[in-house]
Amino acid sequence: MLIEKYDLEVFTPPCEPGAERYAARARLTTDISEILPYLNATLRGAVYLPQANALTWKKGGHNIAFHAYEIATSNVGDRDGAEKELRGLIDLVNRTWERRAQITPDQATRQRPTPMAIYKLLPHTNCQQCGEPTCFTFALKLAAAQKQLADCPPLFAPPYAEKLAALQAIVIPAPAIG
Numbered sequence: 001m002l003i004e005k006y007d008l009e010v011f012t013p014p015c016e017p018g019a020e021r022y023a024a025r026a027r028l029t030t031d032i033s034e035i036l037p038y039l040n041a042t043l044r045g046a047v048y049l050p051q052a053n054a055l056t057w058k059k060g061g062h063n064i065a066f067h068a069y070e071i072a073t074s075n076v077g078d079r080d081g082a083e084k085e086l087r088g089l090i091d092l093v094n095r096t097w098e099r100r101a102q103i104t105p106d107q108a109t110r111q112r113p114t115p116m117a118i119y120k121l122l123p124h125t126n127c128q129q130c131g132e133p134t135c136f137t138f139a140l141k142l143a144a145a146q147k148q149l150a151d152c153p154p155l156f157a158p159p160y161a162e163k164l165a166a167l168q169a170i171v172i173p174a175p176a177i178g
């Protein structure tokens, strides 16, 4: 296990008093720098900055950051949710560490796919099978990791095979946390 001890703090960011959004931070006693390229290889939309020894990630509209001795999440709707998410992130790091022999580490700094880049590859039928009013709304949520490719059934029909392959290349499935 990579992370065994940490101090966890949940707070409202000072720049958002009264905003009813919460942040959580775990201060670590272990340097987790070594795991960042492995997280970069497996987390959809992660942005790894080797010079800063940092990796940022968005999941479900939450802003997540991994540093050498700190993991943080922000923009969470309630205090319990912030704490639960942070414990899930620590578990994610430990699980990734356990299976690192099966992962090819990735040192590249990638840009997150933009909603427009995703939208261009969607069927553009606005059929609403994904539960969203339009394909563009779906693209916005997919870019923010609030939706999965599997939520758009038409994409898996033969006419969209090429577009699906292109989307799969830029949208890595998000791992479960928590």
Ligand code: SF4
Binding pocket: 122, 123, 124, 125, 126, 127, 128, 129, 130, 131, 132, 133, 134, 135, 138, 139, 151, 152, 153, 154, 155
């Ligand atoms: S299910 Fe797919 S094609 Fe239909 S509206 Fe949603 S994104 Fe567009």
